[in-house]
Amino acid sequence: MISRRAKALFYSLAGPLMRVNAALYRNLRAPSTAGKEIVRIHLGPGQRNYLQGWINVDANMFTGKCDVWADMSQGLPFRDASVDAIYSHHVIEHLPDLPGHFAEMHRVLKPGGVIRAGGPNGDAAMREYLAGNSAWFSDFPDQRSSIGGRLENFIFCRREHLTILTPSYLRELAEGAGFTGIETVQPITETHHPSLFDSAVLALEWESTPDSPHTLLIEARKPAA
Numbered sequence: 001m002i003s004r005r006a007k008a009l010f011y012s013l014a015g016p017l018m019r020v021n022a023a024l025y026r027n028l029r030a031p032s033t034a035g036k037e038i039v040r041i042h043l044g045p046g047q048r049n050y051l052q053g054w055i056n057v058d059a060n061m062f063t064g065k066c067d068v069w070a071d072m073s074q075g076l077p078f079r080d081a082s083v084d085a086i087y088s089h090h091v092i093e094h095l096p097d098l099p100g101h102f103a104e105m106h107r108v109l110k111p112g113g114v115i116r117a118g119g120p121n122g123d124a125a126m127r128e129y130l131a132g133n134s135a136w137f138s139d140f141p142d143q144r145s146s147i148g149g150r151l152e153n154f155i156f157c158r159r160e161h162l163t164i165l166t167p168s169y170l171r172e173l174a175e176g177a178g179f180t181g182i183e184t185v186q187p188i189t190e191t192h193h194p195s196l197f198d199s200a201v202l203a204l205e206w207e208s209t210p211d212s213p214h215t216l217l218i219e220a221r222k223p224a225a
């Protein structure tokens with residue numbers, strides 16, 4: 001895991017270049033609003049999760065693979081109402097302005113477009129912590145002997161994570177941006193939009209305890225016009 005200092009240095013040095021790249025992409029290459037093709041974008045694929053047939057967006061162009069190099073905290077490099085589906089797995093908890101990010105996802109979606117988004121499950125973590133279930137937590141990123149230390153690991157991930165995700169908070173964010181049909185879905189096995197979030201997408205998800213999932217995911221829709 002890169003140190004926070006190295007990451008801050010990267011974003012301050014590469015930030016202006018990413019902004020230029022994102023603006024060029026958005027204005028010259030991004031799918032048009034009038035386009036008829038199905039456009040699916042994958043935010044934050046990271047090192048292993050590149051999705052064929054999707055437009056993969058990430059700031060990490062060194063160890064990861066992406067189609068668009070951009071800092072999502074500066075907005076999404078897509079035109080208004082030009083995207084059918086957005087997939088975002090364990091990314092939003094890294095972003096500083098979640099209401100702004102949800103507003104951006106809503107802006108770029110076509111009417112009727114959908115998101116599948118989420119990250120570390122704060123509700124489950126608090127429940128398992130209160131139940132004293134230390135085994136539910138992992139030793140990532142740091143080895144910890146106490147359950148409190150393991151809870152801290154999970155929630156803040158060496159301060160990589162900026163927030164705690166719970167169903168009510170995700171609902172508030174999604175509703176605040178204008179989404180409807182907001183539903184919590186099970187990782188790996190459940191989607192209300194199987195033609196968009198197909199088996200290739202669900203295969204990227206992981207879960208060792210399906211009865212008390214580590215990942216909290218919602219799906220939601222931008223209302224049709």
Ligand SMILES: C[S@@+](CC[C@H](N)C(=O)[O-])C[C@H]1O[C@@H](n2cnc3c(N)ncnc32)[C@H](O)[C@@H]1O
Pocket residue numbers: 043044045046047049057058059060064070071072073088089090091094095
């Ligand atoms: C924890 S990884 C998740 C990778 C993958 N989605 C998964 O579920 O395993 C978070 C990803 O989000 C990307 N990311 C975080 N903040 C970002 C930002 N502001 N702009 C673009 N990408 C960002 C990181 O580079 C990284 O690839």
